[in-house]
Amino acid sequence: MSLADWIVLILTLLGMIAYGLYKGQTSRDLDGYFLANRAVPWYMVLLGIMGTQASAVTFLSAPGQAYTDGMRFVQYYFGLPLAMVVLCITFVPAFHRLKVYTAYEFLEQRFDLKTRTLTSFLFLLQRGLSTGISISAPALILSSILGWDILWTNIFMGGLVIIYTVTGGAKAVAYTQQLQLIIIFGGMFIAGYMVIHRLPEGVGLSEALHIGGKAGKVNIITNGVSAKGFDWNDRYNLFSGVIGGFFLALSYFGTDQSQVGRYLTARSITESRLGLLMNGLVKVPMQFLILLLGVLVFAFYQFNKEPVFFNQSQVEVLSKSKYKDSLVMLERSYNEIEARRINVITPSTEHQLQQMATTKAGYKATIKRWLRDKEVGGDDNDTNYIFLRFVLDYLPKGLIGLLIAVIFLAAWGSIAATLNSLASCTIVDFHKRFSRPLTDEKEFRLSRLYTFFWGVFCVVAAQLAYNLGNSLIEAVNVLGSLFYGVILGVFLVAFYRKKVGGTAVFISALIVEAGVIILNILSRKGIVPLSFLWFNLVGAVGVVLLAELIQRLFYSSKVNTVRP
């Protein structure tokens, strides 16, 4: 990075911290610290929801995902707008009416203490660990591609955000997320413009889409059906996106405190609903545009030399391994093919290009195979490095710094909301619930302390998790899917099965959670062909059915309920 990039990066990050400290003045009680005094307008709720969901990996990995696998990943979000509607009808009025701080508080009023404690504990466990991944994922990519030390990158990625989150609570989170998203969208828009600008003369957006389309990258809608029938292991298709994505989104936005905490800050039910519904309107197009960036980068590399492996640090790993001689030969052959390919890219040479693409794919597969060799111990996942490699190699000075800042800001927006929610659950669902009454000032101070504790916990978890394999964006989603379905099932019983009591739902949640974890193990071993998105459906429906069955078989139908 040049001096100009460093200046842009440092000024943006310091400016964000200063803005968070300035805007984070709040009343010294739980209402001010965790709910921003319930005074947030709908557009800030919207930006808060979007900023919390869109972590750094969203902007780093999604273009790479489109580059390698095509745009079908957008289908993953098709269930989200439907979930927003259900939330507005059921969850939002219930949470607002009971004036809860956390979603799990509602469960004690509807069921009992143990159900509240279990779901809150599952949230803390799942969200604490996945936030570690959310920090380590972009930190690993940046440290790898820029040669930064991983520990310091983790500390800057997850540590600096602690400053304004501890000080200003939910209000600082809401205001900074607003500014962060403006900078992020601005940066991504400029990056998209620059890709199109750098395409050869006569090649515009439409031509780039045709190039991507011919390579199968504009596969936005897929049905998951092959000659053998519907593929349950296919991660992204219309059906898994609408059904599995619906349950995942309903669970994430309805029962994950990092999201519930955002729309609980709204000044009224109307403002919460508007924020959620607007999210339902803009999320799919936004994700489409981010993936489109990946297709444009793909088109760009059809006219420019594509690296044999985008993550150059891994090529260096190979150059010091037993494969160093083979690597030299492979790179020589690869470079020859690339030079010939760039010279012959015309429609009349389509067949020739296809042959070259097959040969190139073979070389890339060889590199990956070498990296997977236990003796080498490399990282064979190149998807997360594609977009950043393009940024570093082809964007002008200053803009590189801005896009690196975008990655930090995206991470911060998500992490800040999570730290705030982890602290709120710790104090409201555990400390306050199981201790003697505390003064407002004491609660406020403890809340800051817990926010700081979770910040440090997440950075440590990030450091421990940094060697995680596979696609990082999917690792976060898989981890969520193990718990989300079950927690959602508990909430669905609370809202829609009024005769089912706390003990029945508690036992069923434990059994189904164990079942989902076993299912995940069987799926990973290839014994059960089922993609992770379906775990949400299995968990939610499993809890509802089993709780109903246990209630009917073993317990009286007389249950104390609050009206959802």
Add this chain to the structure above:
Amino acid sequence: MDTQDQEEQAPLFRKWSTWYALVIGFLLLMILFFYFLTKHFA
């Protein structure tokens, strides 16, 4: 529906159900648009 909920009228439209229909309708339009793009550029 509780009393507080009934008091809060939907902005722009008379009912919240119109908002819900708008969100679902927009999703369907997006899927149709994406289907068209997929076919067109395949």
